[in-house]
Amino acid sequence: MLELAVLGLLHESPLHGYELRSRLKATLGTFRAFSYGSLYPTLRRMRDAGWIVEDEGDAEVVADAPVLTGRRGKVVYKLTADGKERLTELLAEAGPSAWEDETFGVHFAFFGQTDPEVRVRILEGRRTRLEERREGVRSSLARTRSRLDRYTLQLQEHGLESVEREVRWLTELIETERRSSQAPAEELSRTTPPTERGAP
């Protein structure tokens, strides 16, 4: 997990550990947070595996709009060719390892670097997974509702609604993917709406 996240971020630009962690927070948002206690050892493992190198040279880093402008991070890491390959490999995975709870968010965060077909398969995999869960809760609820504590019931129903909401979200995303895969290859991975091309 952390591995993929690190590879994904370093693919965008070289970074040092500390900033990597804040990028991680900003990228993954509410989904996941990693501590230094896992980040640094991971960085080390990845370096030993040859996926990243310490870019000791100068470090213009990225011109992060405010502050930070000339400062130098101590140990800047960047991807190696092997690391890029490893990233590609991880991003191509379209199985449970990409759509389970703990992993989905990270994979999704790097969809911009993911093959469109893989994106759809992951989204569908996740949706199916959630639909199964939803049915499990629904039938369990149908069987036991009357015997449930009001708090347990609240929990079940809130959980159920959360799942339903995520299913709807996924469905919309899948439809969007489908639509844009039919449209000409025009890259849609940026926020900017597709510039009105010529005339119809």
Place this chain on the structure above:
Amino acid sequence: MLELAVLGLLHESPLHGYELRSRLKATLGTFRAFSYGSLYPTLRRMRDAGWIVEDEGDAEVVADAPVLTGRRGKVVYKLTADGKERLTELLAEAGPSAWEDETFGVHFAFFGQTDPEVRVRILEGRRTRLEERREGVRSSLARTRSRLDRYTLQLQEHGLESVEREVRWLTELIETERRSSQAPAEELSRTTPPTERGAP
């Protein structure tokens, strides 16, 4: 975590490992699932600690409406006095250990056995926690929105909405708690609306 869940369930009725696990699923719903690989060792630890005992005698177990009617579970566990004490202790905790992501659901599931004041403190603690997270995401989003990949943006916004939704849910729960703590002590912990007192 598992420990609290096991104590909470066994407080309702004696159960054997296998059924304990299905109850766990039914009780925690979408929030958490435990495997046998953690359940059985936990059961053993708890037995060694003296919180539960193997109730080797006959096992009428619980008359679970369908099927299962006369069957015997191999090793039925039940709470000891120490176990009940431990449960009380755990249910009285109203700190981060009760309102963090991994723990909140389990604590909430046993709110029926929790002191009303503790319930409110946990709900408020969780809400505050989520509000902090929400503000973190909001400000990060305000700073970086324009530079974000459309997927990263989607992820942020979906995460933000999830958090907002849970905050609203908690607020409602807190209000309900407040109202019912003013109402006469009449126990509201069952789903059934309070039977009209007076007429039988």
Place this chain on the structure above:
DNA sequence: TTCGTCATGTAATGGGTTACATGATTAC
């Protein structure tokens, strides 16, 4: 000069999972 935040790391520990192994009982 002291505080906050940037910055890097380690040691001990935690709390689970996966995969495997085994066997009884029930339903067909």
Place this chain on the structure above:
DNA sequence: GTAATCATGTAACCCATTACATGACGAA
């Protein structure tokens, strides 16, 4: 008789966390 599901367990591992230790640098 055989497949499903009930039932109990172990061993190896994984992926992280917490708490701690250290220190540079800039701003008040």
